[in-house]
Amino acid sequence: MKNTDRLWSKIVLAPSIILLAIFVYGFIARTGYTSLTDWGNDPVQAMSLTPVIKFIGLQNYTDLFTGGLNVRFRQDMISTLFFTVFFIAGCLGLGLTLALMLDRNPRGEGLWRTIFLFPMSLSFIVTGTIWRWMLQPQGGLNQLLHLDPAKSEWLTSRGSILSFDWNKIPLITAAVVAVVLGVVAFQAMRAGQRTRTLVAAGCAALLLVWALFVGPNVKLLPAPELHGFNLAFIGIIIAAVWQMSGYTMALYLAGLRGIPEEIREAARVDGAGEWDTYRHVIFPLLAPITLSAMIVLGHISLKIFDLVFAMTGPDNAATDVPALLMYITSFRQNAFAVGAAIGTVLLLLVAVIIVPYLASQFKTEEAR
Amino acid sequence: MKNRTKTAIVTVTAAALLASAAQAAGKLEIFSWWAGDEGPALAALVKLYNAKYPSVTVDNATVTGGAGTNAKAVLKTRMLGGDPPDSFQAHAGQELTGTWVVAGRMEDLSSLYKSEGWASKFPKAVIDLISYKGGIYSVPVNVHRSNVMWYVPATLKKMGVTAPTSWSTFLTTCNKLKAKGMATPLVMGENWTQQMIWESVAVGVLGPKGWNDLWSGKLKFTDPRVVGVFTTYGKVLDCANKDAAGLSWQQATDRVLSGQAAFNIMGDWAAGYLTTTKKLKAGTDFAWSASPSTNGTFIMLADSFGLPKGAKDKTEVMNWLKLLGSKEGQDTFNPLKGSIAARTDSDLSKYSTYSQSAAKDWKSKVIVGSMVHGAAANEAFTSGFGSINDAFVSNRDAKAAAQAAQDLATKSKIGM
Numbered sequence: 001m002k003n004t005d006r007l008w009s010k011i012v013l014a015p016s017i018i019l020l021a022i023f024v025y026g027f028i029a030r031t032g033y034t035s036l037t038d039w040g041n042d043p044v045q046a047m048s049l050t051p052v053i054k055f056i057g058l059q060n061y062t063d064l065f066t067g068g069l070n071v072r073f074r075q076d077m078i079s080t081l082f083f084t085v086f087f088i089a090g091c092l093g094l095g096l097t098l099a100l101m102l103d104r105n106p107r108g109e110g111l112w113r114t115i116f117l118f119p120m121s122l123s124f125i126v127t128g129t130i131w132r133w134m135l136q137p138q139g140g141l142n143q144l145l146h147l148d149p150a151k152s153e154w155l156t157s158r159g160s161i162l163s164f165d166w167n168k169i170p171l172i173t174a175a176v177v178a179v180v181l182g183v184v185a186f187q188a189m190r191a192g193q194r195t196r197t198l199v200a201a202g203c204a205a206l207l208l209v210w211a212l213f214v215g216p217n218v219k220l221l222p223a224p225e226l227h228g229f230n231l232a233f234i235g236i237i238i239a240a241v242w243q244m245s246g247y248t249m250a251l252y253l254a255g256l257r258g259i260p261e262e263i264r265e266a267a268r269v270d271g272a273g274e275w276d277t278y279r280h281v282i283f284p285l286l287a288p289i290t291l292s293a294m295i296v297l298g299h300i301s302l303k304i305f306d307l308v309f310a311m312t313g314p315d316n317a318a319t320d321v322p323a324l325l326m327y328i329t330s331f332r333q334n335a336f337a338v339g340a341a342i343g344t345v346l347l348l349l350v351a352v353i354i355v356p357y358l359a360s361q362f363k364t365e366e367a368r
Numbered sequence: 369m370k371n372r373t374k375t376a377i378v379t380v381t382a383a384a385l386l387a388s389a390a391q392a393a394g395k396l397e398i399f400s401w402w403a404g405d406e407g408p409a410l411a412a413l414v415k416l417y418n419a420k421y422p423s424v425t426v427d428n429a430t431v432t433g434g435a436g437t438n439a440k441a442v443l444k445t446r447m448l449g450g451d452p453p454d455s456f457q458a459h460a461g462q463e464l465t466g467t468w469v470v471a472g473r474m475e476d477l478s479s480l481y482k483s484e485g486w487a488s489k490f491p492k493a494v495i496d497l498i499s500y501k502g503g504i505y506s507v508p509v510n511v512h513r514s515n516v517m518w519y520v521p522a523t524l525k526k527m528g529v530t531a532p533t534s535w536s537t538f539l540t541t542c543n544k545l546k547a548k549g550m551a552t553p554l555v556m557g558e559n560w561t562q563q564m565i566w567e568s569v570a571v572g573v574l575g576p577k578g579w580n581d582l583w584s585g586k587l588k589f590t591d592p593r594v595v596g597v598f599t600t601y602g603k604v605l606d607c608a609n610k611d612a613a614g615l616s617w618q619q620a621t622d623r624v625l626s627g628q629a630a631f632n633i634m635g636d637w638a639a640g641y642l643t644t645t646k647k648l649k650a651g652t653d654f655a656w657s658a659s660p661s662t663n664g665t666f667i668m669l670a671d672s673f674g675l676p677k678g679a680k681d682k683t684e685v686m687n688w689l690k691l692l693g694s695k696e697g698q699d700t701f702n703p704l705k706g707s708i709a710a711r712t713d714s715d716l717s718k719y720s721t722y723s724q725s726a727a728k729d730w731k732s733k734v735i736v737g738s739m740v741h742g743a744a745a746n747e748a749f750t751s752g753f754g755s756i757n758d759a760f761v762s763n764r765d766a767k768a769a770a771q772a773a774q775d776l777a778t779k780s781k782i783g784m
Contacts, residue, residue, distance in 0.1 A: 041779075042781065043466055043467070043470070043746050043747070043748045043780055043781060044470045044471065044781065045471075046467070046471065046748075047444070047447060047448070047467055047468060047471035047473060048470075048471040048472060048473075049471065049472055049473065049677075051471075068772070068775055069752065069772065069775055069776060069779065071755070071759060072755045072758075072759075135614075136614045136615075136619075137611040137614050137615065138619065153610070153611055153614075154614075155613070155614050156610070156611040156612070156613040156614040158610070158613075158761070158762050232613070312613065312614070313558060313559075314437065315558060315559035315560060315754050315758075316558065316559060316613050316758070317559075317754075317755055317758035317759070318613065318758070318762075327441075328751060329751075331440065331441035331444055332437075332440065332441075332747060332751040333747060333748050333751040333752060334444070334467065334747055334748060335748065
């Protein structure tokens, strides 16, 4: 009986496994391979019936990160980083505020919940179109608030803040990792784990030495190249937060409702004030929710395409993101290999967020 | 009542039978991005085709999206996947030759040009644009001019200026207007409309010969003359609005109408917008001149159709192309599309006031291809130049822009 059950489960699962293997993993592998070739770098070969495609190793990646013509890609990497940070912070902040307000059982709670959750039912394309109308120079928001269209450039600003030199990227990375390792070493020392302390401290010291003496001499580019947070992204961040903060609100509200009243009472009995209850009891209980919200929002923001396309179009470098650049590079410039390389970089970025999360989920499930 | 039902049934059956007969007789798939405002012009062509070849079913495979952004992506996946449409729209020039002809994907149409006697009907500059190594590869249906400057005569009169004819007088006019309180004498829209201004500046400064040398590789982008183009372009940008990235070309044109700006450089589809949508009278409510310093030149872009290798319905496509290139076909399509005929012998009485003047220019001026609209440079260059323009608008570094353009030209094999 048990054996036939097993057999059945395998037969039933087989088609989707085969389809996944081909259409997800097979295509990932194919894209990865394409990114190592020169397909489309020569316009003559791009669309040829029998293209001559050469294997060129990591050349496309080197060009993207250090080539003179790929300034836009590097700005996009920085933009996507800033966008992710502000988008997640905005969604978490607004979502938590809304959830805390609703948790006090205001009148018409159901209605408010629907209103706040409603934007999530729209697609990014719709959200983008609505907000483009609101934020364009002659658009709704400027007229509503009687702002001067020439000065309130929600989506068209060319300003940039928090700029830093791309050449310093290795240096900054090394310094950040060294600091993190230092913290790990400190914690291990306090916990009395000797080997761990020594390894972490050693690595941190090595990195610091590198950052101090070798790092400043590493030049990715011949000339300094400044990248920062483009102010034109503010409009897009507003729209994205409007769309997704309902989702974080729902998550937090579920979390808050899941906290038993006894715990709050116990805190009160112990003499904790309102704020202390939140700080020491409720927020720590919400931490896992924050983590999963960050994972979901993080991968949405790294892959974002449709919202930006709808709001500022594919040709606006000030609000460009890697996914848009991949589309333009592949389908307008016909540089398929470079497009594949950008896609692979995006996949790796998403993997950096998703894989540790999946691994930890997997571990807790096995532990059960 | 009963009788009527019977007739209806008979008619429907007959129609169904006819339709299936047509299916058997042949079909033709036309791939384009002509929808919306441009849809009726294509529909008129298809109607004309059906009147001549009633047994052929025409499959109008339109993919919407301005300037073909979406259609081109779909076309590329279809071509790479080995499923070419019977005939597809592509801008005449490098967009067609640099992508499809060099890749060996198109059939040579020289014999069609010979049998129809088109060599003398189309201007030589156009035939050169769509030729590659001795073959001719597409049939241009329409022509648009990209170097037109639009203005409202009343605004200029009020401000006491005239339409400038060279870039240097443009800059002095700009300063005059600024002094009189018009903050942005020139209005421009999103990226590609900015590039059209660059193109007008470049043709104006370099002249048609210098412009062509740029694309044949005889003139380098790093040449001081081309750096000068960027410098002048930078000065022109100082006259323009800062919120350009958020404006469509129509919104930019609206600012000229409202008097917020004096000039707008846009292709002549603007004439259609002004007369049809805005119901304005050409010559009095709005007027035009060639963009500064380009009075003797006609920067052209044209839509064309070709025959991809491996198309399933070759005879039908050849008939379609014959119709597109005929005087009758061009004069059916263009008045509706708001463009002029690529042929020089079209019947001008069918066209609007603006188009009549454009058609006259088409016959008399020096014709050069537009870079922005795929005539002069291949897609790799055109697409990359958008990023260079964007960087230049922000940092105004003429030398760096010229160097980047040269690197891009080398990489895109311009002039090789």
